[in-house]
Amino acid sequence: MSLKVRIANYKDITHALTISRKIEESAIIRQTGISKRETEDITNKILEGNAVVAFFNGIIVGFSYIETFQEGYVANSGMIVFPVFRNKGISKLIKAFILKLSSYKFPIANLFSITTTPSIFRINMERNFKTVSFLELPRSYRFWKSCRSCKNYNLLTLNNSKMCLCTAFLFEPKHILKEKIVLAYSGGLDTSYCLQYLKEQGYEVYTAQVNTGGFSKLELKKIEENAYAIGAKYHRSIEATHFYYDNCVKYLIFGNVLRNNIYPLSVSSERIFQAIKIAEYANEIDASAIAHGSTCAGNDQVRFDIAFQILCPDKRILSPIRDNQCSRQEEMNYLQEHGVDIRWIKARYSINKGIWGTSVGGVETLTSDEKLPSEAYPNSLQELESKNIQLGFEEGEFISINREKSYTVKNIVKLEQIASKFAIGRNIHIGDTLIGIKGRVGFQASSAIILIKAHQLLEKHILTKWQVYWKDQISNWYGMLLHEAQYLDPVMRNIEAFFRDTQRRVSGEVVIKLTPYKLELIGVKSSNDLMQSQNEKYGESNEDWNAEDAKGFIKIxxxxxxxxxxIKND
Structure with a gap:
């Protein structure tokens, strides 16, 4: 007998209709309380990784899935073994596998099920489940709604879901010590929901906020207060601005990286470095799990998951927003129900600020034809008179403003303060997300845009024709790979080595004119300027060749x- 039980994957959705029909047929034959499962529901459980399938000689013969509830309960539901293959021990194998998967994904949750099937009854008892009254099960409307297709549903409703013909089983893992989990915490609604939810699940939650340049000391303090107010065991603020610059921003400047020639990868480039620091912290405190607040619709879930899988492969990854498919309103309701009185004002625009720029989202960015109004951006136009500034570079790194030297990170912040008053660096980027859809986002990145344009102009004067050409090609790949969560691929280190090598002679000053909403590149001064080393006088003569030399060159x-x-061709 070739019997295989495994976690269902996307290829198994072709069996969803068959599974739905078999469950319904079984309910009719048994004349007992097995509720119907819709094909769409089964498909969703498979895609979520919360389902188990059994195959006999390559033919599907059984199925079961996990249902999660916010009260900290997990149900093992939809158990079915196709009639022809019953009495072969398949249900016992499926049950063992689904319980193991439930315990792995939700180790602190209360596991429960209701059944009228004697074999499942015996399996539950063997695994230390206890029989309980329906009052000890979740009060979730979503759970009891699934019983509506059962012929005994009227009996259930008459008793206000307190009893029926099914037997209820519950397994409470109270003997398990609280697991230590690290939550990537920003203090917003999503991660606050995650903190409360994980605490309710029985985890000992260590929150960590990674600052890559977008938070003030006052903001960091407020985030810490919110974490402890909700119930964090410990909160750590991790300063990573210089780490982010040294390992990312520096190369975005070296490469003159603008995604689709517009977007300087402002906030999106920060995520992988925040994930790296979170993973390091989780390893440091020997946490058994790690969590983030991403949804299933965006790019950040990919960036976080990939980094965690590589840097702490022994740790489970939890994402409560994604796993529970919560709306923002559901999150707020849940927090209010659990006594969390932090208020989140529904702002008209979503703002994410970092050292390399600020992203802006609003109703306008959900369209293809509307632009963001001026008030959507974090900095208003304040300077009306034009101003010239000098930016100094040494081996590609930004070392000075108006010949006043300082650390590069400090210079970037200072340039942002100067240039943002001119409202420079505003635009809307339209690009392709990792999950295959188009996305539109507004941004203001005064410092980033100016630095990239200034550095690029300096390179045009110093690098050779082919250095400039190949840098353009490779920079485009670097930006794309960084955006698409490939930072930890070794090819990125290879590209960075190339970038560093090209910067050995990129030193000098660039003069820029700042005016409202735009910048103007004036010129450069550099001892390595290839234009200044030439002997020709354009349009007149050259000391290195004469007219006859020129005509001979052109002929060849x-x-x-x-x-x-x-050649004459017909």
Whole structure:
């Protein structure tokens, strides 16, 4: 007998209709309380990774899935073994597998099920489940709604879901010590929901906020207060601005990286470095799990999950918002029900600020034709008179403003303060997300745009034609790979080595004129300027060659094209 039980994957959705029909047929034959499962529901459970399938000689013969509830309960539901294959021990194998999967994904949750099937009854008892009254099960409307297709549903409703013909089983893992989990915490609604939810699940939650340049000391203090107010065991603020610059921003400048020639990868480039620091912290305190507040619709879930899978592969990854498919209103309701009185004002615009720029989202960015109004951006236009500034570079790194030297990170912040008053660096980027859809986001990145444009102009004067050409090609790949969560691929280190090598002579000053909403590149001064090392006087003469030399060069240079066009073809 070739019997295989495994976690269902996307290829198994082709069996969803068959499974739904078999469950319904079984309910009719048994004349007992098995509720119907819709094909769509089964498909969703498979795609969530919360379902188990059994195959006999390559033919599907059984199924079960996990249902989660916010009260900290997990149900093992939809158990079915196709009639022809019953009495072969398959249900016992499926039950063992689904329980193991439930315990792995939700180790602190209360596991429960209701059944009229004797074999499942015996399996539950063997695994230390206890029989309980229906009052000890979740009061969730979503759970009891699934019983509506059962012929005994009227009996259930008459008793206000307090009893029916099914037997209820519950397993409470109270003997399990609280597991230590690290939550990537920003203090917003999503991660606050995650903190409360994980605490309710029985985890000992260590919150960590990674600052890559977007938070003030006052904001960091407020985030810490919120974490402890909700119930964090311990909160740590991790300063990573210089780490982010040294490992990312520096190379975005070296590469003149603008995604689709517009977007400087402002806030999106920060996520992988925040994930790296969170993973390091989880390893440091020997946490058994790690969590983040991403949804299933965006890019950040990919960036966080990939980094955690690589840097702490022994730790489970939890994402309560994604796993529970919560709306923002459901999150707020849940927090209010649990006594969390922190208020989140529904702002008209979503703002994410970092050292490399600020992203802005609103109703306008959900359209294809509307632009963000001026008030959507974090900085208003304050300077009306133009101003010239000098930016100094040494081996590609930004070292000074108006010849006043300082650390690069400090210079970036200072340049942002100067240039944002001119409202420079505003735009809307339209691009392709990791999950395959188009996305539109507004941004203001005064410092980033100015630095990239200034550095690029300096390179044009210093690098050779082919250095400039190949940098353009490779920079495009670097930006794309960084955006698409591939930072930890070794090819990124190879590209960075190339970037560093090209910067050895990129030193000098760039003069820029700042005016409202735009910048103007004036020129450069550099001892490595290839233009200044030439002997020619444009349009007149050159000390290195004469007129006859020029005519001979042109004749040879065009020889191959001339040969081609001299061949007579019909």
């Amino acid at each position: 240079f065009g020889k191959q094209m001339k040969m081609y066009h001299n």
